[in-house]
Amino acid sequence: MGFLFEQDNFALFRDGFLQTIELSALSALLALLLGTLLAAFRVSPVPVLRAFGTTWVTLFRNTPLTLLFFAVTFGLPPLGVHFSHLTFAVLALGGYTASFVCEVIRSGINTVPLGQAEAARSLGMNFFQTLSLVILPQATRTVLGPMSSVFIALPRNSAIAGAFSVGELYSAQQTFSERGYSIFSIFFWVACAYLLISATVASLFRFLESRLAVAR
């Protein structure tokens, strides 16, 4: 276990850890914004938007994440899109997770009684006012449970970025392996780091759940 504190190992591990957090946080933000937008598309009265949302979810949710990373990292540059490896990773991971977020939010929207939307519309609210002022705030509470699962899975999925030139935890593990340290002790520290992130996300959601309880 002690290898972590030899040479520059700790700095490498720390940088990987921070990179995982940065990648996860940025992807989470993208997934949340894009996922909410996609959910709005999927329940909108406009057929084109509904079709777009459905297509996105079908495509991104059903494609292995590794394949998406390939598509983004090697598919976009020939089209003239050049970003850093981190940005490509955020796009792949965020776009993938957005499809799950979308479906979670959509299921939450469906738990809000139809009468709430009818009341909002009868008062002259447009589609986006109805959604943002009346439906989504009430859907949030139901959505938190499944949403926490999605956002706990996200940092763990981010390990795939290590194979696409992003210097995060998983790639730190690769370097340590190449340096010949015991596999068991390497994975022990890496697992601890992922556990810390997941536990933090989980407790954040527990906190939100207790704060957002709505009487009905």
Added chain:
Amino acid sequence: MTESPVEDSTPAAAPLVVLSNVNKHYGALHVLQDIDLEIRQGEVVVLIGPSGSGKSTLCRTINRLETIDSGTITLSGRPLPAEGRELAKLRAEVGMVFQSFNLFAHKTVLENVVLAQVKVRKVLRSHAEKTARELLDRVGVGAQADKYPAQLSGGQQQRVAIARALAMKPKVMLFDEPTSALDPEMVNEVLEVMRQLAADGMTMVVVTHEMGFARSAANRVLFMADGKIVEQDTPDAFFTAPRSDRAKDFLSKILHH
């Protein structure tokens, strides 16, 4: 009180709401059949009839919560717009009260009445709150302003819903079975608010099973069955001498003397 427009022989202004030749189907069910209806400013029209006769559907077509298959509906002479900004604007001018109240569960009573004023009518918040408190006082729930809907009785919730609709200063109010979900002892407090509203000259369309309300507050009673307006008359004439067999049958089942 404004002059009662019922049986008014002077040439009235153009009717406020006009439905002409309205048809609607739910699959094979022809739920509205060639409906023609004119509602004048200040008139209180009560829709009665057996379940499934189309009266709620008719009520909901007036603010286009239900679309129609054919025919036209106009409000103040303007046809109902299709989905979009124009429709939202129109809906703000048509108040609606639902059977199940549909108060926003995550907002306080005061917020329920303030929200659309601020977001739709773009009224200043302080002004909207003042209006809201006045309306809540008027319907007798001023003391509940800071509670959440779930903390109120059904009758109180329905009165808040009426205040919420009135806050938009609607031209016409639609009531879709407003007392059907209430405990019997709470029915009257809601009907009383509606009677007051009628007396103040509000144009109202009321779907109800409360024959007492129809008798005392309506200018006109419409009896619907099987998607058609079978009979319409003043409450006195309708309840004492219904003309159609369908209406006679209906009344004999619900009126206990």
